Amino acid sequence: MTTAGWVTMIASVGGVTFFFVWCIWRVVRGHKPDHGLAHIEPVKREETEQR
Amino acid sequence: MTETRQHHEAWGSRLGIIMAVAGSAVGLGNFLRFPGLAAQYGGGPFMIAYFTALLLIGIPVSWVEWSLGRQGGARGYHSSPGIFHALIGKPWAKYAGMLGVLVPVGIYCYYVLIESWCLGYAWQALIGAMATPGFDYGAFFAALTGAARDGAGLHFGLGAVGLWLAAVMLINFWFIYRGISKGIERVCVYAMPVLIVIGLVIVIRVLTLGTPDASKPEQNVLAGLGRMWNPGDWARLADPQLWLAAAGQIFFTLSVGAGAIIKYASYLKPDDDVVLSSTTAAAANEFCEVGLGGMMTVPAAYVFFGAAAVGGGTFGLAFQVLPNVFAHMAFGGLFATLFFVLLFLAALTSSLSMLQPGIAFLEEGLGLQRRASVALLGFVTSVGTMLVWWFSGDLKALDTIDFWIGTVALFLNGTLLTVVFSWVLGVEPGWIEAHRGAEMRIPDIFRVVLRYITPTLLLLIFSTFVLKNVFGWNLSFSAPTFAPSGYITDLVGSKASGTARVTVLFILLLAVYGTLLVKLSGERWAAAEAKKGGVGR
Numbered sequence: 223m224t225t226a227g228w229v230t231m232i233a234s235v236g237g238v239t240f241f242f243v244w245c246i247w248r249v250v251r252g253h254k255p256d257h258g259l260a261h262i263e264p265v266k267r268e269e270t271e272q273r
Numbered sequence: 274m275t276e277t278r279q280h281h282e283a284w285g286s287r288l289g290i291i292m293a294v295a296g297s298a299v300g301l302g303n304f305l306r307f308p309g310l311a312a313q314y315g316g317g318p319f320m321i322a323y324f325t326a327l328l329l330i331g332i333p334v335s336w337v338e339w340s341l342g343r344q345g346g347a348r349g350y351h352s353s354p355g356i357f358h359a360l361i362g363k364p365w366a367k368y369a370g371m372l373g374v375l376v377p378v379g380i381y382c383y384y385v386l387i388e389s390w391c392l393g394y395a396w397q398a399l400i401g402a403m404a405t406p407g408f409d410y411g412a413f414f415a416a417l418t419g420a421a422r423d424g425a426g427l428h429f430g431l432g433a434v435g436l437w438l439a440a441v442m443l444i445n446f447w448f449i450y451r452g453i454s455k456g457i458e459r460v461c462v463y464a465m466p467v468l469i470v471i472g473l474v475i476v477i478r479v480l481t482l483g484t485p486d487a488s489k490p491e492q493n494v495l496a497g498l499g500r501m502w503n504p505g506d507w508a509r510l511a512d513p514q515l516w517l518a519a520a521g522q523i524f525f526t527l528s529v530g531a532g533a534i535i536k537y538a539s540y541l542k543p544d545d546d547v548v549l550s551s552t553t554a555a556a557a558n559e560f561c562e563v564g565l566g567g568m569m570t571v572p573a574a575y576v577f578f579g580a581a582a583v584g585g586g587t588f589g590l591a592f593q594v595l596p597n598v599f600a601h602m603a604f605g606g607l608f609a610t611l612f613f614v615l616l617f618l619a620a621l622t623s624s625l626s627m628l629q630p631g632i633a634f635l636e637e638g639l640g641l642q643r644r645a646s647v648a649l650l651g652f653v654t655s656v657g658t659m660l661v662w663w664f665s666g667d668l669k670a671l672d673t674i675d676f677w678i679g680t681v682a683l684f685l686n687g688t689l690l691t692v693v694f695s696w697v698l699g700v701e702p703g704w705i706e707a708h709r710g711a712e713m714r715i716p717d718i719f720r721v722v723l724r725y726i727t728p729t730l731l732l733l734i735f736s737t738f739v740l741k742n743v744f745g746w747n748l749s750f751s752a753p754t755f756a757p758s759g760y761i762t763d764l765v766g767s768k769a770s771g772t773a774r775v776t777v778l779f780i781l782l783l784a785v786y787g788t789l790l791v792k793l794s795g796e797r798w799a800a801a802e803a804k805k806g807g808v809g810r
Contacts, residue, residue: 223499
């Protein structure tokens, strides 16, 4: 196993593991948008229907 | 719209649909095809191409499929032809959507057979039959699958495939009959965590193998990991073959274009999140593929049998090399059983997702009740499975249907979905739709990616794939040569194969049958919409 092999393995396996855990954490926590979506999504439901 | 129980179908929980989509994506390829490709092309360069394809194709197309599915569901349609009909509103649209039914149903016909191999192997491992000295793994595989000659696999019994095939078909249709929440969701919510735990147990076992044979110190676990992950030659990044292989793997592993995601997402409520949910399903698949598959099969095979064992192809690795590997390790019977149960669970969650688009179409298009739709789809798929099972010599029928339906048509459907989203419906409306109820915002750069890069890449990859695998292009611009590939010479010319011709005839009949059903469905939908005054109102 070369150094580059270690780097490839840790980056790949570590990356997807972090990605997976982060996503599951976001889903389980039931995270609500903490950023403004108003520019792409009307805040009021009736406006959504009109769109 | 038709008044069937479709209207009453819904996901029981958010985690349920995520697990179902992840289950649909996680299949045999995660544990067998991916490690083989990564080792073949050299870990580092392949992973760069792989993650690039994930970012530019895999995840964007997942967002597209989830968004289109939820949008179609909101208009009262749950099948791919129905969703295309509702969203595009042109007479041709429903026929384009037919691929979303034809592809999964066609794949199911042979996938269920492979699923039954996994169950048969799990049983053989459990009773210790494969750990006896001198066991001939190649002969056992040939006998079980009937690869030696046509009809050779047509036997029932615990050591043959027939009994397991019947069991697997019953299991699949039983859960499909029970519906989305009580059937598919319940299976996936239990099966996926079990699959991940089994995968982790096997990975831990592989990482603690050390140097099993003291007379071969070079065959140790670190060398096995090196075989999988060492970058080799970085110049391979300039090899188009590597990029094609990586993009193809991303495409197949995420099940984009397979018709399941759009169908599953159609049961979401209009304000349910699709961005985070689809990203999570893709992440779960990547964890199973890279995190588990990448640490398991190739290192284990290398530790016991060296580099030669790694290049045996997907079936060779799974059903001949790995059983032998398990036979050589302590508690091998237990780990072999766990491994084939893992493959079976991965296959089951995928095969369920292949049946559901067909069921949805029959119920929605023809107004059939669940029993009738299950019976009709059961009959059609049984004919296809029988064909693949009988024409088992050299696994020719399986290979042929896998190429034309499981690869060419799958690529075509995924490309079509993206082109429809990006260029027919337009990225801006799709962008707004995707963010409705979203718990995570898609980075703005993906507007450009979805509008230009993803569809262009998919068209490029699909055309290159066809030129290479159908017309036999050598991928050279300076000295190009073309020679019809084996899949073409199997059909025309002096070397034509009867089995391949029969298989392609079956595919064509399936397509004609599907076209007629779509035509009938279109008439029913038009009549229902005329009554209500418009699509989905």
